[in-house]
Amino acid sequence: MLDWASHEPASAKRLLAALAWSFVAGGATSLGASYVFLFRKIGVRAEAALLGFAGGVMLALACLDIMLPAFYAGGRNCGGARVAVGSFVAGIGVVRVLDAGQQKRAKFPTSKAPFSATARAAALVTLALAFHNAPEGLAVGVAAAHEDATRAATMALAIGMHNVPEGVAVATSVLLATRSRPRAFAVATATGLVEPVSAVLSAAVLNPFLSPELLEASLLLVAGVMLTVSLGELLPGAARKHARSAAAGALFGWLTMRAGLALVKDDLTASDHAYFDEGEMTIPRGV
Numbered sequence: 001m002l003d004w005a006s007h008e009p010a011s012a013k014r015l016l017a018a019l020a021w022s023f024v025a026g027g028a029t030s031l032g033a034s035y036v037f038l039f040r041k042i043g044v045r046a047e048a049a050l051l052g053f054a055g056g057v058m059l060a061l062a063c064l065d066i067m068l069p070a071f072y073a074g075g076r077n078c079g080g081a082r083v084a085v086g087s088f089v090a091g092i093g094v095v096r097v098l099d100a101g102q103q104k105r106a107k108f109p110t111s112k113a114p115f116s117a118t119a120r121a122a123a124l125v126t127l128a129l130a131f132h133n134a135p136e137g138l139a140v141g142v143a144a145a146h147e148d149a150t151r152a153a154t155m156a157l158a159i160g161m162h163n164v165p166e167g168v169a170v171a172t173s174v175l176l177a178t179r180s181r182p183r184a185f186a187v188a189t190a191t192g193l194v195e196p197v198s199a200v201l202s203a204a205v206l207n208p209f210l211s212p213e214l215l216e217a218s219l220l221l222v223a224g225v226m227l228t229v230s231l232g233e234l235l236p237g238a239a240r241k242h243a244r245s246a247a248a249g250a251l252f253g254w255l256t257m258r259a260g261l262a263l264v265k266d267d268l269t270a271s272d273h274a275y276f277d278e279g280e281m282t283i284p285r286g287v
Contacts, residue, residue, distance in 0.1 A: 015200055018140060018196075018199040018200055019196055019199065019200055021140050021153055021155070021156035021199070022137050022140045022156065022196040022198075022199030023195075023196050024153075024156040024157065024160055025136060025140060025155070025156040025157075025159040025163060025192075026137070026160075026192035026193055026194070026195035026196055027160070027192060028160035028161070028163040028164050028167065028192070029133075029163045029164070029167035029188055029189065029191055030185070030188065030189045030192055031164055031167060032163065032164035032165055032166065032167025032168040032169075032171070032188070033168065033170065033171035033184065033185045033188030033189060034167075035171065036175050036181040036184050036185055037181055037185070042175075044241050045241075045242045045245040046245070047176060047238075047241055047242075048238045048239070048242035048243075048246040048249065049238075049242075049245040049248060049249035049252075050168075050172040050176075051172060051173075051176060051234055051235075051237055051238035051241065051246065051249065052234075052238040052239075052245065052246035052247065052248065052253065053165070053168060053172065053249040053250065053252055053253035053256075054125065054168070054169035054170075054172045054173055054234055054253065055230045055231075055234035055235040055238060055246075055249075055250050055253065056230075056249065056250035056251060056252065056253025056254040056255075056256075056257065057165050057166060057168070057169040057253040057254075057256070057257045058125065058128070058129075058169060058226045058227075058229060058230040058234065059226070059227065059230040059231070059235075059250070059253075059254060060253065060254045060257035060258055060261070061166075061223075061226055061257060061261075062222075062224075062226040062227040062230065063223075063227070064257070064258060064261055065261055066219050067088065067220070067223050067227070070084050070216065070219075070220055070223075071084060077212065077213065078213050078214075078216035078217040078220060079213045079217065083213075084220055087217040087218070087220035087221045087224070088220045088221070088223060088224040089224060090221050090224060091220070091222060091224020091226075091228070092224040092225075092227070092228050093224075094224070095124065095224075095225055095228040095229060095232065098120060098124070117233060117237070118173075118176055118237065119177040121173055121177070121229055121233040121237070122173040122174045122176070122177035122178075124225060124229045124233075125169060125173040125226075125229060125234070126173070126174065126187055126188075126191060127225075128222050128225045128226045128229065129166050129169065129170055129191050130190070130194045131218070132219070132222055132226075133166075133191060133192065133194040133195050133198070134194055134195075134198040135198075135215055135219065136159045136163075136195055136198075137194060137195035137196060137197065137199040138198050138199065140155050140156050140159070140195070140199045159195075162257060162259075162260025162261055163192060163260075164260070165253065165257055165260060166191070167188045167191075167192065170187060170188040170191050171184040171185060171187070172184075173234070174187045235250055238250070
C-alpha cells in the first residue's frame with residue numbers, strides 16, 4: 001500500500017481526501033445516533049415522538065429527495081417514466097413480500113421466533129437509509145477525485161447536516177426493536193460508514209462504470225421501501241403509543257429533514273456537473 005502511494009502520489013491524495021471528507025459526512029450519522037446514551041429511561045410519549053420523528057424523516061427523504069424530483073422530470077434520469085414507476089412499485093413490493101413471509105412464519109412457527117413488526121421495520125429502515133447513503137458518498141468521492149477540496153468539504157458538511165436526523169431515525173428504530181443502546185448506536189454508525197466506502201470506490205474505480213440511470217432507478221426502489229415502511233409501520237406504530245406525540249415527532253422529523261435537504265440542494269448546483277464530460281457519470285441527484 002505504501003509502495004503504491006509512493007508511486008502514485010496524486011491517486012493516493014485523491015483517495016485520502018475522499019476518505020477524510022466522507023468520514024465527516026458519514027460520522028454525522030453517529031452524532032445523531034448518540035442521543036440514545038443521553039436518556040436512562042424513555043417513556044411511552046417519548047417513544048411515540050421518536051418513532052414519529054423516524055417516520056417523518058423517512059417520509060421526507062422518500063417524497064422530497066427522490067420521488068417528486070424524479071416524477072417531475074418524467075423519469076428521464078432513470079430511463080423513462082415506466083422505469084421510474086416500476087422501480088418505485090418494486091420497492092413497495094419488497095415490503096409486501098416481507099410482510100407475506102412474516103405472516104406465513106406466524107402461521108407455521110418453527111424453532112426460531114419470527115421477526116416482530118418492530119424488528120422488521122428496524123431492519124428495513126436500516127437497509128433503506130444505508131442504501132440511500134451510497135450516492136452521497138459517491139458525490140463526495142467524485143469531487144475528491146477531481147481534486148476540488150473546497151467542493152468536497154462543502155458537500156461533506158452539507159450532507160452531514162442531514163445525516164444527523166438519519167442517525168436518529170436508524171438508532172430509534174433499532175433501539176425500540178432491541179432495547180439495546182450500544183446496538184442501536186452501532187447499527188446507525190454502520191449505515192454512516194457506507195459513505196466512506198462508496199466515496200473511496202467512486203474515487204478509485206467506479207466512476208467510469210456506474211450508470212446514473214441505474215443509481216436513479218435504485219433510489220426510486222429505496223423510496224418505495226421508505227414510503228411503505230413510514231406510512232405502513234413507523235407512523236401507525238407511533239400513533240398507537242401516543243397519537244399527539246407521534247404527530248409532533250413526525251412533523252418535527254419532516255421539517256428537520258426538509259431543512260437538511262435544502263442545505264444539500266443549495267450545494268449541489270449545476271456547477272457541479274462541470275466536472276464531467278459528456279458520457280461520463282454525473283453526480284447523483286438523490287442525495
